Amino acid sequence: xxxxxxxxxxxxxxxxxxxxxxxxxxxxxxxxxxxxxxxxxxxxxxxxxxxxxxxxxxxxxxxxxxxxxxxxxxxxxxxxxxxxxxxxxxxxxxxxxxxxxxxxxxxxxxxxxxxxxxxxxxxxxxxxxxxxxxxxxx
Amino acid sequence: xxxxxxxxxxxxxxxxxxxxxxxxxxxxxxxxxxxxxxxxxxxxxxxxxxxxxxxxxxxxxxxxxxxxxxxxxxxxxxxxxxxxxxxxxxxxxxxxxxxxxxxxxxxxxxxxxxxxxxx
Numbered sequence: 683x684x685x686x687x688x689x690x691x692x693x694x695x696x697x698x699x700x701x702x703x704x705x706x707x708x709x710x711x712x713x714x715x716x717x718x719x720x721x722x723x724x725x726x727x728x729x730x731x732x733x734x735x736x737x738x739x740x741x742x743x744x745x746x747x748x749x750x751x752x753x754x755x756x757x758x759x760x761x762x763x764x765x766x767x768x769x770x771x772x773x774x775x776x777x778x779x780x781x782x783x784x785x786x787x788x789x790x791x792x793x794x795x796x797x798x799x800x801x802x803x804x805x806x807x808x809x810x811x812x813x814x815x816x817x818x819x820x
Numbered sequence: 821x822x823x824x825x826x827x828x829x830x831x832x833x834x835x836x837x838x839x840x841x842x843x844x845x846x847x848x849x850x851x852x853x854x855x856x857x858x859x860x861x862x863x864x865x866x867x868x869x870x871x872x873x874x875x876x877x878x879x880x881x882x883x884x885x886x887x888x889x890x891x892x893x894x895x896x897x898x899x900x901x902x903x904x905x906x907x908x909x910x911x912x913x914x915x916x917x918x919x920x921x922x923x924x925x926x927x928x929x930x931x932x933x934x935x936x937x938x939x
Contacts, residue, residue: 689853689862754892757844763837787839796894804853804865808894 690745690769692807693737693776695799701733701780711735711778719812726790727813734781734797736807741769741777748800749781754810755793789813844893847871856898857905861934868900883928908933 699715713735720729734749744766751761770777779799789795792815799807851865870893871878879896880887886907888900911918911926912935918926 689865691854691861752844752894754894757846757893759840759842759844761837761839794892801853802865804851804862805897806853810894 687802688740688742688773689804690738690741690777690801690806692799693739695734695736695797695807695809697797697809697811698733698735699730701735711780718810719814720789721814721816722789723816725792725813725815726788728785729783729787729789731785732783734779734783734809736779736799738777738779738806739774742773744768745801746803747779748803750798750800751787752796752798753790753793754796755791760789760795761787846877852897852901855901855905855933857902857909859936859938860905860908861936862932863934864932866904866932868897870896884925904929904933909935 696713696716698713698717702712702714704710704712713733717732720727746764747767748762748764750759752759767777767779792813794810794812796808796810798805848870850868850870852868853862853865855862866881867883869880869882871880876889876891877893877896878887878889879893879900881900881904884904884907886900886903888896888898888903890896890899908926908929911922911929915923915926
């Protein structure tokens with residue numbers, strides 16, 4: 683990353699069930715079912731589909747955005763992907779980075795799992811989901 | 821390392837995700853691109869070493885002799901982030917009274933960090 687190119691700032695980073703997007707011209711987003719934990723009665727568990735939403739600013743040009751999903755207990759990376767994004771023309775205009783995870787991301791055990799966001803290999807933000815086992819009452 | 825691919829929808833384009841079971845190595849180096857203090861902005865990514873020591877994780881910046889500690893690398897990074905921000909802000913506040921060594925340290929910090937005046 684060159685010195686001139688700003689490092690994006692993360693204004694918000696959240697996990698939610700689904701995002702509703704208004705039609706143009708507003709394209710406003712509604713985040714439904716914001717969560718920071720998964721309850722499950724069995725482990726390992728395959729998570730249902732969900733969405734990672736990040737609002738960024740101070741971007742200029744193209745960035746390689748990477749998301750790693752890391753089990754903080756054993757420092758294992760469960761998933762990783764990189765995508766190229768182009769910033770808005772105005773450097774300070776907010777940029778919404780939306781990732782829809784399909785069902786199936788597997789969590790092996792209880793504990794904290796972190797979604798780590800990188801821009802051109804620089805760590806810029808994180809959000810955590812706690813996986814907890816809940817006994818089902820018979 | 822197990823890998824599996826699945827399709828993800830990002831910004832209206834589909835990409836392949838590598839689903840793995842890959843242990844992150846220790847020691848390792850990463851780049852820190854933000855600090856937790858809103859008054860301090862990272863202008864150039866800071867190289868950070870992540871190591872394990874005596875049952876905990878240590879995140880350090882050898883150039884500044886600063887480190888953070890925690891049960892996980894995430895906690896260690898947050899601790900380091902707080903330490904770097906505090907060091908930068910305190911040196912900046914007292915810069916008129918600093919000796920030459922600390923003045924040089926502030927100069928090196930300023931090559932990575934900038935002060936943000938909050939409204």
